Amino acid sequence: xxxxxxxxxxxxxxxxxxxxxxxxxxxxxxxxxxxxxxxxxxxxxxxxxxxxxxxxxxxxxxxxxxxxxxxxxxxxxxxxxxxxxxxxxxxxxxxxxxxxxxxxxxxxxxxxxxxxxxxxxxxxxxxxxxxxxxxxxxxxxxxxxxxxxxxxxxxxxxxxxxxxxxxxxxxxxxxxxxxxxxxxxxxxxxxxxxxxxxxxxxxxxxx
Numbered sequence: 001x002x003x004x005x006x007x008x009x010x011x012x013x014x015x016x017x018x019x020x021x022x023x024x025x026x027x028x029x030x031x032x033x034x035x036x037x038x039x040x041x042x043x044x045x046x047x048x049x050x051x052x053x054x055x056x057x058x059x060x061x062x063x064x065x066x067x068x069x070x071x072x073x074x075x076x077x078x079x080x081x082x083x084x085x086x087x088x089x090x091x092x093x094x095x096x097x098x099x100x101x102x103x104x105x106x107x108x109x110x111x112x113x114x115x116x117x118x119x120x121x122x123x124x125x126x127x128x129x130x131x132x133x134x135x136x137x138x139x140x141x142x143x144x145x146x147x148x149x150x151x152x153x154x155x156x157x158x159x160x161x162x163x164x165x166x167x168x169x170x171x172x173x174x175x176x177x178x179x180x181x182x183x184x185x186x187x188x189x190x191x192x193x194x195x196x197x198x199x200x201x202x203x204x205x206x207x
Contacts, residue, residue, distance in 0.1 A: 010164070011064045012071035013055045014101070016048045017078040024048070027143060028084035028092070030136065039136055041143075047082055051096070051147065058151050061181050061199075073109070073164065074101045080113075084143040090120040092139075092146035098154050100163050109163040116149035118142060141189050148191060178203050 018024055027041040043050055055075050059065035068074070081095035099111035120142055154160060179200065186196040 010066055010071060011059050011073045011075060011100075012066050012068045012103075013052050013059065014068070014074040014076040016051045016076065016096075018046065018048045019078045019080055020047075020082060022083075026083070028086075028139065030086040030139065041084065041136055041140060048079060051077075051079055051082070054144075054147055054151055057181075057185075058148075058155060061178050062155070063178060071103055074103050075099070076101055077111075081115075082143070082147065084139050084146070086139050090139055090142055091118065092143040093117050094143075094147040094150040096150050096154075100160065110159045112154075112157065112159065114150045114153040114157075116146045116153070118146045118149065145192060145195065148195070 020026075023042075024046040025042045025044075027043050027047065029041060030039040056065060059075075066072070075098060077096055077098040079096060081093050084090070084092035093116070095113070095115040097111065097113045099108045101107065102109050182191075182196060182199055182203065185191045186193065191199070
């Protein structure tokens, strides 16, 4: 019989390595009919830092985030692919290798690769069709949702709970805070309505 334990503030986020072989701030481009970039998407901070912060937010929503000094486990990894483009359609890709490390012994307790590839409709063919009408921010949001989807695969992996050595049950007092954070992510278009409903059901199922 598996013991049910409340887990709070037990995982920190370490460093992610950028293995894409591109500029550290490169995210993607809106392209013309011959593939040449009309608008380039670059991040204000290195993309590895964006990935690290996305993992922190995912831990925060789950009530699992801890400081590096206090954490029992740490998430580390590498970015194999993280980009987006708009040619005839919008597309984004997030391929990550993620490890969960026990801090006390600096040993990997489990690791795996996760990938999400998403597409969205465009304005169709034409020399400047995408460039004239496409929104850089809309493409950036697609990239963020794609990254979030890859991260969700990690947290949905049964090996994650097993590696923590417990059944994850949220503290009731933290459920309201998690729902508020989820509302904020939806309102800022970081997640779609469908993703919001899926995550909301997961939180409510923990009651």
